[in-house]
Amino acid sequence: MTVYLVGFICAFLVFTAIVAAEAEDILSSVITLSVFGVLLAILFALFRAPDVALTQAIINSGLVTSLFLVAYSQTEKRREFDSDRKDDLK
Amino acid sequence: MEMMFLGYGSAIAVFCIGIYTIVTKKNLFKTVVGLSLMEGGVLLFMVTSGFVPGGGAPLLPLGPGGSVNPLPHSFTLTAIVIGASDVALALAFIIKIHRHYGTVDIDKIRGLRG
Amino acid sequence: MRFLRSRLPAAALCLCLGWWLWRGLFFSCCELDGPAAHYVANTASETGASNIVSAILFDYRGFDTLGEATVIYTTVCGVALMFSRSRFRRSGWGLSFIVRRGLGLVVPFLMLYAFSIVIMGHLTPGGGFQGGAVFATVTILFCIVYGSSFEASRISPKTKETLESSGALVFTLVGLFGLAQGSGFLSNIGAGFPAGSLGSLMSAGSIPLLNFAIAMKVGAGLSTLFYSMVKILEDPVEGPPPEV
Numbered sequence: 522m523t524v525y526l527v528g529f530i531c532a533f534l535v536f537t538a539i540v541a542a543e544a545e546d547i548l549s550s551v552i553t554l555s556v557f558g559v560l561l562a563i564l565f566a567l568f569r570a571p572d573v574a575l576t577q578a579i580i581n582s583g584l585v586t587s588l589f590l591v592a593y594s595q596t597e598k599r600r601e602f603d604s605d606r607k608d609d610l611k
Numbered sequence: 612m613e614m615m616f617l618g619y620g621s622a623i624a625v626f627c628i629g630i631y632t633i634v635t636k637k638n639l640f641k642t643v644v645g646l647s648l649m650e651g652g653v654l655l656f657m658v659t660s661g662f663v664p665g666g667g668a669p670l671l672p673l674g675p676g677g678s679v680n681p682l683p684h685s686f687t688l689t690a691i692v693i694g695a696s697d698v699a700l701a702l703a704f705i706i707k708i709h710r711h712y713g714t715v716d717i718d719k720i721r722g723l724r725g
Numbered sequence: 726m727r728f729l730r731s732r733l734p735a736a737a738l739c740l741c742l743g744w745w746l747w748r749g750l751f752f753s754c755c756e757l758d759g760p761a762a763h764y765v766a767n768t769a770s771e772t773g774a775s776n777i778v779s780a781i782l783f784d785y786r787g788f789d790t791l792g793e794a795t796v797i798y799t800t801v802c803g804v805a806l807m808f809s810r811s812r813f814r815r816s817g818w819g820l821s822f823i824v825r826r827g828l829g830l831v832v833p834f835l836m837l838y839a840f841s842i843v844i845m846g847h848l849t850p851g852g853g854f855q856g857g858a859v860f861a862t863v864t865i866l867f868c869i870v871y872g873s874s875f876e877a878s879r880i881s882p883k884t885k886e887t888l889e890s891s892g893a894l895v896f897t898l899v900g901l902f903g904l905a906q907g908s909g910f911l912s913n914i915g916a917g918f919p920a921g922s923l924g925s926l927m928s929a930g931s932i933p934l935l936n937f938a939i940a941m942k943v944g945a946g947l948s949t950l951f952y953s954m955v956k957i958l959e960d961p962v963e964g965p966p967p968e969v
Contacts, residue, residue: 523614524613524614524617527614527617527618528617531617531618531620531621532621534621534625535621535624535625535628538624538625538628538629538648538651539628541644541648542628542629542631542632542636542641542644542645542648547638547640547641550640550641550644551640551644554644554647554648557648557651558651561651561654561655564618564655565655565658567614568614568618568658568659568662568679569662569666569667569668569679570658570661570668570679570684570687571668571670571850572684572688572776572778572779572850572851572852572855573654573658573684573687573688573691575842575850575851575855576688576691576692576854576855576858577654577691579855579858579859579862580691580692580695580858581695583858583859583861583862583865584695584699584858584861584862584865584947584951585647585695585698587865587869587951588695588698588699588702588950588951588954589640589643589698589702591702591951591954591955592640592702592703592705592706592954593640595706595709595954596705596706596709596715612754615752615754619747619750620747623743623746623747624743626743626746627739627740627742627743627746628739630739630742631735631736631739634735634738634739635732635735662754663754663755663756663757664754664755668850669765669776669777669778670775670776670777670849670850671768671769671775671776671777671923671924673765677757677765678757678765678777680757680761681761681764681765681777681778681781682760682761682764682781684778684781685778685781685782685786685789688778688782688854689789689790689793692793692797692854692858692943693793693796693797695947696796696797696800696801696950697800699800699804699950700800700803700804702954703803703804703807703808703953703954704807706808706954707807
């Protein structure tokens with residue numbers, strides 16, 4: 522029974538990795554990387570490693586995803602951002 | 612025993628997908644995503660190598676089947692935290708590159724030459 | 726079809742690499758031997774901790790943990806150095822009133838959870854790294870919910886610097902204390918720390934102290950890492966933000 526669960530999650534993991542690699546939009550890729558991290562944490566828990574699963578879940582979903590999103594927001598093109606905000610301020 | 616086959620197989624697959632991403636993609640963010648995928652594959656490989664079929668988690672008092680190997684778990688903990696740190700450093704480099712060149716596309720950066 | 730053809734050499738190379746790695750695997754399993762068997766059998770008597778992974782990280786292989794703390798410190802120094810003179814435009818104005826009040830109610834429980842993970846690191850899965858990461862996540866939540874400039878006014882960067890450096894200093898001083906007792910750097914029971922009884926909160930010698938030091942270092946370090954990339958000054962082009 523556990524073997525079927527582990528097999529399903531491993532297949533889902535590889536599928537998520539392919540989607541994160543091939544997505545056109547950077548935001549979709551980053552969110553899919555976050556899902557990849559959560560699946561990896563579940564897999565660590567199934568392999569009897571509770572310390573590692575806790576660390577992976579916290580660091581991947583809390584820190585790595587927010588660092589990616591901060592870097593993505595700091596590298597947007599400047600012109601369209603300014604014109605968007607000026608329309609909101611009117 | 613089949614769990615170890617599945618674990619090793621998916622770790623190698625994810626590692627190869629990470630290398631493919633770093634080699635073929637043009638956006639610098641995709642390079643960092645590929646680096647993160649490679650690190651995930653290596654972590655899964657390390658945890659699978661320490662698995663003992665029938666064993667329980669390495670917490671005292673132990674269950675009836677003994678415990679899994681706790682040494683790879685400590686290496687994996689170190690690797691997770693260091694992996695997050697080097698992804699942060701790579702993203703800081705990307706922000707600096709964007710401020711200098713105005714783009715994060717590798718082909719355009721190679722063409723600009725400072 | 727052209728899509729496939731341009732990616733074909735790289736995909737073929739990666740498939741060959743994967744096949745080669747699979748062929749080179751060596752399955753050795755089904756019983757523990759070497760240092761792992763010694764650690765599993767002797768943790769209770771030699772260290773007094775219930776969590777074998779914590780005992781390995783902070784007692785048997787404590788020097789590697791000091792090296793890892795140095796790696797985190799170096800990364801934080803590097804990122805803060807790169808952005809020391811930068812001005813960024815504002816990246817977030819915060820969320821609505823309901824979310825702010827809700828977070829204000831939830832934050833004490835989050836801090837309590839982080840503290841409990843750190844303090845009970847030698848009994849249950851957890852320890853310094855996990856608790857420090859939860860603390861850093863709470864400061865990131867402040868930035869998302871209250872806007873980018875809120876957190877700098879509550880916990881100043883100077884405080885985080887002091888916390889991080891004092892975490893590293895406490896770790897080194899505990900190690901030097903063991904050296905001064907004649908027993909070796911970072912030794913636990915041999916240096917005179919009380920072992921206590923297995924399974925109680927005050928046990929395992931110097932491991933709770935080291936957990937606390939690592940939590941301070943990792944929490945303050947990762948929080949500084951995030952805030953170096955978000956450092957906000959008032960941008961003259963855009964002016965003050967709109968009232969929410």
